[in-house]
Amino acid sequence: MIDVINVSKTFGEHEVLKNINVRFDKGKTNLIIGQSGSGKTVLMKCLVGLFPIDSGTINFDGRSFSTISYEEKKKIRQEIGMLFQGGALFDSMNVEENVIFPLSMFTDMSINEKIDRANFCLKRVNLENVNKLFPSELSGGMKKRVAIARAISANPKYLFCDEPNSGLDPATSIVIDNLISEITQEYQITTVINTHDMNSVIEIGDKIAFIYKGNLWWEGDKNSILNTDNKEINDFVYATELTRRIKGK
Amino acid sequence: MKILSEVGKYLILMKEVFHKPEKASIYKKQLLLEMDNLGLDSLGIVAIISVFMGAVVTIQMAFNVDSPLIPLYTIGFATRKSVILEFSPTIVSLILAGKVGSRIASEIGTMRVTEQIDALEIMGINTASFLILPKIVACVLMYPFIILISMFLALAGGWLSGVLTGLVASSDYVYGLQYQFKMFDITYALIKTVVFAFLTASVSGHYGYFTSGGALEVGRSSTKAVVNSSIMIILFNLILTQLLLA
Numbered sequence: 376m377i378d379v380i381n382v383s384k385t386f387g388e389h390e391v392l393k394n395i396n397v398r399f400d401k402g403k404t405n406l407i408i409g410q411s412g413s414g415k416t417v418l419m420k421c422l423v424g425l426f427p428i429d430s431g432t433i434n435f436d437g438r439s440f441s442t443i444s445y446e447e448k449k450k451i452r453q454e455i456g457m458l459f460q461g462g463a464l465f466d467s468m469n470v471e472e473n474v475i476f477p478l479s480m481f482t483d484m485s486i487n488e489k490i491d492r493a494n495f496c497l498k499r500v501n502l503e504n505v506n507k508l509f510p511s512e513l514s515g516g517m518k519k520r521v522a523i524a525r526a527i528s529a530n531p532k533y534l535f536c537d538e539p540n541s542g543l544d545p546a547t548s549i550v551i552d553n554l555i556s557e558i559t560q561e562y563q564i565t566t567v568i569n570t571h572d573m574n575s576v577i578e579i580g581d582k583i584a585f586i587y588k589g590n591l592w593w594e595g596d597k598n599s600i601l602n603t604d605n606k607e608i609n610d611f612v613y614a615t616e617l618t619r620r621i622k623g624k
Numbered sequence: 625m626k627i628l629s630e631v632g633k634y635l636i637l638m639k640e641v642f643h644k645p646e647k648a649s650i651y652k653k654q655l656l657l658e659m660d661n662l663g664l665d666s667l668g669i670v671a672i673i674s675v676f677m678g679a680v681v682t683i684q685m686a687f688n689v690d691s692p693l694i695p696l697y698t699i700g701f702a703t704r705k706s707v708i709l710e711f712s713p714t715i716v717s718l719i720l721a722g723k724v725g726s727r728i729a730s731e732i733g734t735m736r737v738t739e740q741i742d743a744l745e746i747m748g749i750n751t752a753s754f755l756i757l758p759k760i761v762a763c764v765l766m767y768p769f770i771i772l773i774s775m776f777l778a779l780a781g782g783w784l785s786g787v788l789t790g791l792v793a794s795s796d797y798v799y800g801l802q803y804q805f806k807m808f809d810i811t812y813a814l815i816k817t818v819v820f821a822f823l824t825a826s827v828s829g830h831y832g833y834f835t836s837g838g839a840l841e842v843g844r845s846s847t848k849a850v851v852n853s854s855i856m857i858i859l860f861n862l863i864l865t866q867l868l869l870a
């Protein structure tokens with residue numbers, strides 16, 4: 376469980392996050408949705424401590440980055456898996472080395488155990504026989520999937536995914552959504568996902584936080600989002616002709 | 625003011641860099657890789673430059689001692705002095721600052737702008753140490769060998785040019801090389817070399833690590849890395865020469 380309490384973040388003059396309060400539950404896929412530029416990525420980077428926050432607190436099951444020692448912080452970090460919006464694969468390493476990197480760094484697994492684990496994770500993101508390719512030899516969507524495999528390889532307790540299915544076709548998107556949702560329940564992970572994919576919202580949105588102009592504008596889940604009369608969220612959800620048509624029926 | 629804050633940032637970064645590596649096996653692998661990338665990879669260019677510079681230095685000396693009062697072995701002697709004291713440690717280090725420095729800065733800078741450093745960071749890795757320390761250690765270990773090879777090749781190049789052009793007899797040149805040889809000259813050169821290696825790797829690591837923005841900034845960092853490493857080498861050359869030879 377992650378508690379976000381009164382968190383604000385400003386870049387120079389630009390107030391990106393304004394006093395955000397939200398709780399992300401364990402064993403659930405928690406979605407952060409909002410328009411492009413609304414501050415989703417910034418919020419996620421604040422959560423994992425890549426951006427220092429101006430005020431407020433973020434608690435990982437009661438442990439706050441701001442009050443604990445460097446060693447404890449490192450320990451929490453080792454429980455975190457994160458998928459970056461751009462993938463952020465290590466381009467000096469091939470696919471397999473990328474996926475086993477967290478294992479090599481923090482476990483004493485043998486090389487065969489690590490490779491087994493890598494193959495298992497790669498299979499779950501629908502990738503096979505690409506172990507020896509380098510990131511520069513992969514398509515955009517393949518990079519994304521390798522990055523997901525790397526994020527989950529060390530069995531994280533907290534999983535952060537910044538736009539896991541941007542750049543993926545609808546079918547692969549669903550595979551990824553289902554994978555994240557399954558492992559979240561199976562291993563009781565606290566999962567936080569940034570997305571503006573309406574399909575993900577409706578399929579896996581156990582909890583949904585809508586960010587609008589830096590504010591937490593609305594909270595709910597995949598059922599309540601379709602029936603709310605909040606204007607901004609309706610503008611967001613029913614932005615496309617397709618969704619409007621579905622609603623009309 | 626800007627220089628002071630830059631130096632402050634550099635010193636704080638160095639404090640981060642000198643931490644015990646989290647995992648010895650990974651560190652060893654990184655170190656070997658960097659020794660190959662930064663050290664062995666530079667041998668070719670160093671070899672070519674050294675042979676030709678040695679050749680030119682010898683010819684210059686020969687033309688300048690063209691007097692019956694000065695013995696011919698002076699040519700070998702003077703070539704040896706200039707190669708060992710300045711050419712190999714300083715000039716070759718400057719050339720390496722261009723090659724090694726830009727490589728370090730652009731590699732780390734690219735990792736920064738593509739969020740690879742962030743990815744390491746959130747795994748709980750001390751990224752400054754993980755990325756920069758192996759490069760510094762690799763340079764400090766490899767540079768002395770490279771410089772020794774450079775000295776040897778420059779002196780050999782000098783011999784070749786002197787003998788082939790007939791400006792100096794082989795025996796005179798070799799006698800000059802040995803004449804009043806002081807081991808301390810080599811020690812002095814290697815001390816300088818180690819300092820220059822450290823400066824190049826750490827200054828370039830600094831500029832790479834603090835890159836922000838995109839591809840354009842990676843290019844800028846890499847230029848800054850080369851320029852500032854070179855300035856530091858020149859500056860420390862003066863300081864060390866004063867300290868060690870005075």
Ligand SMILES: Nc1ncnc2c1ncn2[C@@H]1O[C@H](COP(=O)(O)OP(=O)(O)OP(=O)(O)O)[C@@H](O)[C@H]1O
Nearest residue numbers: 386391409410411412413414415416417418460571
């Ligand atoms: N490092 C930074 N420095 C200054 N401003 C930033 C920085 N990162 C983000 N911003 C600003 O914060 C705002 C929110 O950006 P953010 O990346 O969080 O958007 P987002 O919701 O993730 O959008 P998208 O869906 O397009 O990924 C933007 O206006 C952006 O300009």
Ligand SMILES: [Mg+2]
Nearest residue numbers: 415416460537
């Ligand atoms: Mg984003």
